[in-house]
Amino acid sequence: MTDRPETDDQCIFCAIAAHEVEASLLHEDETVVGFMDLSPVTPGHLLVVPRKHAVGPEDVDLETSAHVWSVDHQMAKALRRSGLQCDGINVFLADGEVAFQEVFHFHLHVFPRFSGDGFTIAANWQERERSLLDGEADAIRAAIAV
Template sequence: MHVNDQRPEKCVFCAIVAGEAEASVAYADDRVVAFMDLGAVTPGHVLIVPRLHAIGLEDLDEETSTHVWRIGHRVGRALRRSGLRCEGVNVFLADGEAAFQEIFHFHLHVFPRFRGDSFRIDADWATRARHLLDEEASAVRQGLSLTSVSPSHPPTW
């Protein structure tokens, strides 16, 4: 686990949380800081960052993660009421290098969307066969059984 109260020397998000680096803060409380993304996808792009240093989703406790997502929900609602151009909202988590995480301090992106903006997610959206989906669901259930969120009773699927 990579969660700790000792921040890494070069973590820019830890420096922002500590008030040692510039940031345009939209919200802060005792567990998170929400600030404007310097490399914004669209105007109004907010990052919600836990004060506690954690590299990724696997490294963050559920209570803190839940709070990050709760604040992300509130920021998304606020963007719609903000007067900024906002026809939709994306809430985005990049967890790990393969998922395009660039700063290895857990953070949630919340940004407004509008027709003609430049953000794209491109993939092969092919429909998967049911037997493959069933196999994948089984693998996820197995993974859940190895976490603290596994059901206390066997599933009835």
Template sequence: MTEDTAQDCVFCDIAAGHGEASRVYEDDTVVAFMDLNPVTPGHLLVVPREHAIGLDDVDRATSAHVWSVGQDLARALRRSSLRCEGINLLVCDGEAAFQTVFHLHLHVVPRYAADGWTLLGEEPPARARPLLDGHARAVRAALVSTD
């Protein structure tokens, strides 16, 4: 996996006020700006000011604040003159999850009927209950170990 460091991170540059961005919101914890390569008009990113590569690298308070600001921006998009008809909130955590900038960020993507962008592939088959129960046990075990 390719991981940016804070020294060469484009989102750190933007958060510090050095990188160019069309800012929408900022406070002491996060900065939100227009995505340079939007999948739809109004596509925003919410970025913690402190460098964090992924979800494991950010504290709960910052993570909750990123989400809260994303929710506020989603409401603003719906009320704006962009007149979106839906919203996707998306975090890509890790290369396998399509993360391309290795600084945690929340995509706030306004959606429009027939906008052409899709997250859907073929519908996956239903899984047998014993398999799902085994996966649930694995996740529960990991939750206990993080306390």
């Protein structure tokens, strides 16, 4: 389980899901809510959030996670058809502070992309030796069984 830096009663996403805080809702059912991001990367940037508080992917049961991704898929299709500028779509999951998670409640960002939108991902992409990749794959396979 992920360290919980905030409790459920301090969580803005829990408050939105409970209709205690104003939000521009797009979708809601018993399991998830979808709403517009208050500080969007691009116009149309939205979030898909489980109602039940969970900090990261490890804290979400597989059924809920699958439903979050299913609603994400629906929202991405809707963005394409919305008339908003949308030449592509990014789906983004931040798990942990070092990965840029700011609200510690599991959520997916879905945002439209277009040329000149200002969003970039900069990294030092380097090809790795096969032996290193194989060693990393071994470690991950061993952890799957745990």
